[in-house]
Amino acid sequence: MKNFPVQDFLEVYIKKIVKYPESVSVAISEGKRTDYILCIQVAEEDVGKVIGKDGKMVSALKNVISACKAKDNISYELVVASQSHTTKN
Template identity: 40%
Template structure:
């Protein structure tokens, strides 16, 4: 999942070398933290959070 999120995020941003994905796991829960350059934050969030929500849906569907 971490690799998939990193791949998608790098395709969305202008500075793919600044993309960083950290995986924090506790028990059955895994949290993926996505860090990008300040200039690319809007591209990852999208208008009204649509891109961020789409990323969540993709990752959740892969996780199940």
């Protein structure tokens, strides 16, 4: 599947706000309710930073994605998932 500018934006931006940027990945797949699903994978410790207080950060990200929809006429769904992060000592 081709790479989308919104996918690149999310990956770069989220890597800047999390503690473990090496654990960040943004995958895209075809959706049922929307054209595409953007799945943001982050370390368990970083899920709270991506969602934000009262969901404000994820809401802001959804607003940016909505602006992309207005430009490209492509609808996206945003999913935040965690993965365990192992620290090397």
